[in-house]
Amino acid sequence: MKLHEYQSKQIFSNYGIPIPSGRVTANAADAKQIAEELGGHVVIKSQVLVGGRGKAGGIRLAKSPQQAEDLATQILGMEIKGLPVRKVLVDEAASIETEIYLGITNDRAERKPVLMASSAGGVEIEQVAKETPDKIVKVHIDPLLGLRDYQARDIAAGIDLPREHWRTFGQIGRGLWQAYLRSDATLAEINPLVITSRNRLLAVDGKMVLDDNALFRHPDLAEMRDVDVEPKAETEARKFSLSFIKLDGYIGCMVNGAGLAMATMDIIKLHGGKPANFLDIGGGASSEKVAAALRIILSDANVKAVLFNIFGGITRGDEVARGILAALQEVKTDAPMVARLVGTNAEEGRQILSGANMITAETLVDAAKKAISAAQGGKQV
């Protein structure tokens, strides 16, 4: 789960990291008020969960409260990469001398968090990593020990940070580690961390990504979720603990198991079709869950056919079949359906579905081919 800049910086501030004075608002008149309080010279920053806000005109400098209001009005009316701007952050403008990158993320290959810094801050760190990897210094953190002070000093020295800043930099590093640790983040980054013309370190921009699996122990953070960023169907799917990703094809897929769901999408593509979604109904899916899944698939107008691929293990074929029938009572559709049931209680499942006017398939390849041809026939409807 991604957090907005203002949310991330608020968390950073709670852990002692210096951030600019400022407030978030959804209202342009408010932006003017905030700008007045901050002395007039402010930066108006759109709060959307995509990169490239600056280039899209979503981050602007204002020299007066009136200009702050005008710019806020503009920005609050924008869409950036398809996402509506609902809030702006009004921050005191900082005069920037130097821009540094500082971030902590999970290095899955090393199975440890890694602290990274670069004197080439302010731009996409992936780009720096690709083009000038020697400009990034890294240190792995033992998850049982946490970040040690010497490691922060090593990083400071590694990016040639003037010694007068090492102490504060160490505090910021520790703060960032605590923010990452205590929020169960998978990414906590300050980009840029600036040295101002008054020679202060300041976290001008911040970004955090949290581990969805850990939100159960952070109800306060879970409430910060911005559902604008994902298609409605994905929000709906989460309610039923379904794993769903919308794609741009026309064959709806309902599969149990993530790997098998991916393989099913691949096989559709391999035979010239296009999957409309990734959907894993999980293990032991109940009828209610299956019905919800089918509703979500059919809510996509592009779907011309639906493919069910269920390999029964914990999930029982008969239960899934009953769910499909229940869903069909509720959701009327002309889309043809192809079902492939294998494994636990597959035979019972097939019998339940035999009255439901479904196309059945034996193998994966067979199922994919039948779904593709059914979708092509279905286009004329």
Next chain:
Amino acid sequence: MSILVDKNTRLLVQGITGNEGLFHTQHMLAYRTNVVAGVTPGKGGEWVLEGKVPVFDSVRIAHEATGVNTSVIFVPARFAADAIYEAADAGIQLIVCITEGIPVQDMMRVRNYLDQKGIRLVGPNCPGLLTPGEAKVGIIPGDISMPGNIGVVSRSGTLTYEVLYALKLVGLGTTTCVGIGGDPVNGTSFIDVLGMFEADPQTDKIVMIGEIGGTDEEKAAEFIADHLTKPVVAFIAGQTAPPGKRMGHAGAIVESGSGTAVDKIKALQDVGVRVASHPEEITELLA
């Protein structure tokens, strides 16, 4: 022969009185796996499944009383890391964690702790292990595979069943099937299992089922080039997955240019691994 689990496995089930734990213990017993004890804190002294399996309050007590050598964990995600530490501290040498949804920072601490102790963890978020005819440790359905000479290692769950079943339909059996799990940080990697299959005299061929995300398949390719003499056939799921979207498994995500199916397939093909274009093709490539 086989790897990791067999007739000598003396199995402990952590979380045995929960729905999942009890259901799968029943199936493991029906497969004649040697399930000797269970643990649920606060339920020590009870017996489950018509008196077949005694329940203990802690892994330490169960270990002392019954001499278990392997543990399978079915406890909910929020307690799972603790269950793994408990098994490790009690001296269990092989821990299999089925639980899905464990926070990744928990797993980083767990993995670093276990590495210091030299204890093997399989999973989490995995279907467990199956040595056909000998032991079923986890949730892989027993009847979809039979004894044979093919070693199977996979990051997936039902996709693995699909492959085992396809093998069985053409008369091919397995030595052991190991589900290593779909999380970004897990206990056992492809390399670990490939090395064990190479050393196992009964295993003649190896099937490896990977998916998008991370670089474990690429590392496996290097390992195969340097250390394996046995033929390997692979399948990589997620060729159609868009970048930046998590495909169900916490680990199945293409991030900033790495972890794509194309990269993985190329890395494997470059070292002579035959990569199937769909799961059912694996059987043809093994012939």
